[in-house]
Amino acid sequence: xxxxxxxxxxxxxxxxxxxxKVVLVGCNQCAATCKSGGTEEVLKMKEALESEGKTVxxxxxxxxxxxxxxxxxDLKALKTEIADADAxxxxxxxDGTQTIVKNLKKKAVYPANNTMFIGxxxxxxxxxxxxxxxxxxxxxxxxxxxxxxxxxKGLINGACxxxxxxxxxxSQENDCAWVMIYERLKEIDQLDNLLEMRPMKDYSKQxxxxxxxxxxxxxxxxxxxx
Amino acid sequence: MSLLRETLESGKFxxxxxxxxxxxxxxxxxxxxxxPLVGRVHAANVTDFQSAxxxxxxxxxxKILKDVGLEPVLQMTGRDRNRIxxxxxxxxxxxxxxxNMLALTGDHTVVGDxxxxxxxxxxxxxGILQTAETLMDGKDLVGNELKGSPEFxxxxxxxxxxxxxxxxxxxxxKKINAGAKFFQTQAVYDIEHMRExxxxxxxxxxxxxxxxxxxxxxxxxxxMTANVPGIFVPDNQIERLRxxxxxxxxxxxxxxxxxxxxxxxxxxxxDGVHIMAIGAEENVPAILDEAGL
Numbered sequence: 001x002x003x004x005x006x007x008x009x010x011x012x013x014x015x016x017x018x019x020x021k022v023v024l025v026g027c028n029q030c031a032a033t034c035k036s037g038g039t040e041e042v043l044k045m046k047e048a049l050e051s052e053g054k055t056v057x058x059x060x061x062x063x064x065x066x067x068x069x070x071x072x073x074d075l076k077a078l079k080t081e082i083a084d085a086d087a088x089x090x091x092x093x094x095d096g097t098q099t100i101v102k103n104l105k106k107k108a109v110y111p112a113n114n115t116m117f118i119g120x121x122x123x124x125x126x127x128x129x130x131x132x133x134x135x136x137x138x139x140x141x142x143x144x145x146x147x148x149x150x151x152x153k154g155l156i157n158g159a160c161x162x163x164x165x166x167x168x169x170x171s172q173e174n175d176c177a178w179v180m181i182y183e184r185l186k187e188i189d190q191l192d193n194l195l196e197m198r199p200m201k202d203y204s205k206q207x208x209x210x211x212x213x214x215x216x217x218x219x220x221x222x223x224x225x226x
Numbered sequence: 227m228s229l230l231r232e233t234l235e236s237g238k239f240x241x242x243x244x245x246x247x248x249x250x251x252x253x254x255x256x257x258x259x260x261x262p263l264v265g266r267v268h269a270a271n272v273t274d275f276q277s278a279x280x281x282x283x284x285x286x287x288x289k290i291l292k293d294v295g296l297e298p299v300l301q302m303t304g305r306d307r308n309r310i311x312x313x314x315x316x317x318x319x320x321x322x323x324x325x326n327m328l329a330l331t332g333d334h335t336v337v338g339d340x341x342x343x344x345x346x347x348x349x350x351x352x353g354i355l356q357t358a359e360t361l362m363d364g365k366d367l368v369g370n371e372l373k374g375s376p377e378f379x380x381x382x383x384x385x386x387x388x389x390x391x392x393x394x395x396x397x398x399x400k401k402i403n404a405g406a407k408f409f410q411t412q413a414v415y416d417i418e419h420m421r422e423x424x425x426x427x428x429x430x431x432x433x434x435x436x437x438x439x440x441x442x443x444x445x446x447x448x449x450m451t452a453n454v455p456g457i458f459v460p461d462n463q464i465e466r467l468r469x470x471x472x473x474x475x476x477x478x479x480x481x482x483x484x485x486x487x488x489x490x491x492x493x494x495x496x497d498g499v500h501i502m503a504i505g506a507e508e509n510v511p512a513i514l515d516e517a518g519l
Binding site: 152153154155156157158159160161162163164165166169170178179182191194195197198200201203 | 304305309331332333334336337345347348349350351352353356367383384385388389390392393394396397399400403404412455456
């Protein structure tokens with residue numbers, strides 16, 4: 001899931017300083033779970049903007065915002081309001097906001113959220129970063145704990161000397177990824193993995209922007225076989 | 227061949243010290259500290275942006291020390307350089323005839339004086355060691371031929387008081403497989419821990435320099451135990467320091483360091499020592515006197 005949180009109201013009002021009439025767009029997936037862009041938060045934002053003297057012409061909650069064609073279709077329901085608005089405020093993640101931008105080419109679209117990380121819900125309202133989308137998953141030999149994300153230095157050959165009492169040198173709040181990996185590998189009887197020399201990580205797999213076309217890839221595979 | 231390598235490989239007890247480059251371009255104090263050490267230590271290890279604090283580079287400082295007559299050990303961390311910069315720095319060290327290199331992952335940027343900086347960590351210490359081996363073989367990391375290559379005696383670090391110790395031992399073995407011939411340890415104060423560490427690592431094909439940080443005050447000892455990863459000062463040593471009174475703290479710390487080195491040697495618990503005076507490099511000769519070195 002993409003974890004996001006609302007920007008400070010002062011920053012949002014800064015974007016909207018020349019906009020009187022606004023349309024709000026939320027997202028019913030990750031942003032709703034993060035309490036940053038579901039129905040409840042969109043309604044709260046509507047109230048907050050109205051108390052600042054703005055006019056909210058309408059709102060919609062996309063499901064999800066990041067599906068380009070589906071977003072396009074769903075935004076059509078607000079066609080008139082959007083045409084009348086000075087700006088659209090997105091309460092989706094950075095990806096969702098960009099999808100909305102692609103669908104509303106002639107309209108100013110502003111983000112109401114900061115996109116934080118890819119992670120999981122630990123419990124309601126509590127999220128933890130889990131994946132850096134590095135393009136070459138290392139979980140197969142680490143017992144399913146990601147060193148690229150969970151280790152502050154993103155080390156792939158084992159622990160640095162910096163942990164104390166199992167906590168990371170950068171924060172006593174953070175468990176050392178490598179102590180966790182060690183404990184986990186011991187549990188599943190795969191400690192030998194820690195002795196294996198890992199090849200230098202290929203960061204070219206992380207060069208952005210990245211692109212994936214499954215159909216094209218399958219065709220390439222098929223033509224390579226033939 | 228480097229003097230450090232010659233010393234360790236011939237089975238002699240090696241002594242290295244640590245020199246921190248200054249924050250600024252004035253290296254005169256460092257040079258003054260270095261001169262009396264010529265002929266007394268086998269090498270001076272120059273820190274690489276120690277504790278992630280911006281300073282003059284290890285490479286430039288190594289060159290200055292070499293000119294003074296002290297054999298340098300270049301420190302190379304992965305925090306600040308990607309694999310292109312690391313290779314370039316190693317070639318530059320080769321140009322200057324620097325023959326020892328210590329590979330470290332490096333402290334995180336957030337613990338230093340520029341916490342806003344982007345940490346690089348393209349290569350970890352294993353990758354840095356592998357890179358050095360590759361360059362020494364006359365190739366770069368993508369297989370291009372080099373016109374002249376550096377020659378390094380390679381080292382790495384280990385933390386004997388890390389818990390669980392198995393993590394450090396496994397990584398130590400990996401560092402040896404990647405090319406490390408010698409290790410310097412995090413500061414140790416408890417002889418019992420060094421006895422245990424020697425037992426656990428005796429079979430490994432490498433030399434170990436025990437890390438010595440002379441205590442300057444009971445407060446420093448307490449602070450390090452509480453805050454510095456892998457450092458543990460036993461209570462009786464803090465007590466001994468406290469008992470001598472404030473005006474004698476530094477001299478007592480020097481004495482304690484000297485005694486500890488003697489005991490390490492007598493019991494053959496290491497192949498040498500690495501003295502880290504941390505801002506009091508001028509005290510290193512006194513520590514050597516106390517240790518009978």
